[in-house]
Every structure is written in structure tokens, then in C-alpha cells.
Amino acid sequence: DTEVTQTPKHLVMGMTNKKSLKCEQHMGHRAMYWYKQKAKKPPELMFVYSYEKLSINESVPSRFSPECPNSSLLNLHLHALQPEDSALYLCASSTPSRINEKLFFGSGTQLSVL
Amino acid sequence: SQQGEEDPQALSIQEGENATMNCSYKTSINNLQWYRQNSGRGLVHLILIRSNEREKHSGRLRVTLDTSKKSSSLLITASRAADTASYFCATPAAGGFKTIFGAGTRLFVKA
Numbered sequence: 001d002t003e004v005t006q007t008p009k010h011l012v013m014g015m016t017n018k019k020s021l022k023c024e025q026h027m028g029h030r031a032m033y034w035y036k037q038k039a040k041k042p043p044e045l046m047f048v049y050s051y052e053k054l055s056i057n058e059s060v061p062s063r064f065s066p067e068c069p070n071s072s073l074l075n076l077h078l079h080a081l082q083p084e085d086s087a088l089y090l091c092a093s094s095t096p097s098r099i100n101e102k103l104f105f106g107s108g109t110q111l112s113v114l
Numbered sequence: 115s116q117q118g119e120e121d122p123q124a125l126s127i128q129e130g131e132n133a134t135m136n137c138s139y140k141t142s143i144n145n146l147q148w149y150r151q152n153s154g155r156g157l158v159h160l161i162l163i164r165s166n167e168r169e170k171h172s173g174r175l176r177v178t179l180d181t182s183k184k185s186s187s188l189l190i191t192a193s194r195a196a197d198t199a200s201y202f203c204a205t206p207a208a209g210g211f212k213t214i215f216g217a218g219t220r221l222f223v224k225a
Contacts, residue, residue, distance in 0.1 A: 004156070006156075031211060033211070040218075040220075041217075041218075042202055042215035042216060042217055042218050043157065043202075043215050044215075045212055045213070045214075048210075048211040048212070050211060055210065055211055056210065056211055056212060088154065090156055090157070092156075092157075094211075099210075099211055100145070100206030100210075100211065100212075100213055101145060101147070101162055101206075102147070102159045102162065103149075103157070103159060103204075103213060104159070105156035105157045105158070106156050107155050107156045108154070108155065108156050110154065
């Protein structure tokens, strides 16, 4: 199994809603990432978890809250988002032996904030 | 700030032609990667070239790396309509898990 699975594929939410994005991989990867991508722009790193511990937070607003319940799952909890947060949210994973060499990406969640 | 910058921003070619896209980066690296992204989808890793390598091939892909100029190129030979996608170079940032993506080249291959 060489897949990273993200759900939902599409999400529309209001600014007062609370929602969660989910990511799952069964490749035994111990590094997992959240990236944000605006249209026609490159992905931008948000968070990195290594061995289920938060390693990097790229100064992301607190309305985004990551969680790594176990080595296979990564969540991104969303609360009180702004319309400018509308973007494609990508989850990725990598094996510890190939960190910074190969990222495996999910298909993303296309988020629209109204 | 972005580590890599790519040109051209967009490229339109006929099927069967070769496509070349370039990437420049700012700091010393130990490897450079190329990824492909179909519209609205996740990125797929294509190829990695290490700092001690000058050229690497994978199928119809040829990647070069010039560390003295801090630049890389990706050549896709005999392009197909299915190669239509965005292509990003990516480099590791110093000190950990961070991979930084270039601005990307949008390739359109006309059948």
C-alpha cells in the first residue's frame, strides 16, 4: 500500500463552523506533513509531525490545529476560518530514512470558506 | 521565501515535442527533487538528483543539476497529452524536515 488517503475530497464551511480534515497512510512512515496550496502557487508547509510529535509549526494561525493520534493518522482541525483560508490542503508522509528526499502526497482536500 | 524559482511559468507544446523546464535555487543543497501535479490533485515524486550527480535519467525524463549555478533542468522527451500537468522542483531546507517547492511550470501538451 503506497497511498496517502485524505478525506473529505471537498469541504465547504462557514466561518463559524468547526470541521476536521483527515489523512491516513499505512506505509510505516513516521513523518507526516500538512501543506497548503493556493491556486497556481506551490505548496507551502504548515506542520510536520515526526514520530507523532509536532516538529515544525510554520507560524500557522491557531484556527488551524493539527493532531497526530497515531503513526498512521494525521488530522487538521479547523475553527473560525477566514475566506482567505480557502485552498487545497495536502497531506504528505515520508520514511525517516528518506526525509527531505521523497514525499508521498494524498490527493488533497479542496476547502472553500464562505 | 521560496527556495526554488522556475521558468518558464507556463509552456505549451505539441505532442511529440520535448519540454524543458528550469529551476534555480538559492542555498546549498544535498539533493533536488522534481514533482508533478495534475490539476487539483496531489503531487507525485518523479525523480531525485543528488548534489554529486550531474545528470539522471528515468524513462522519458532527464534531469540535470549544476551546483555551481544553483540550477536544475527537467527535460521530458516525446511529450504526450497525458504529460499535461504542473511540474515543481523541490529542495530540502537546512536542518530538518522542511522541503521547499519552486513556483512551478504549467505544461500543456496539445494532442
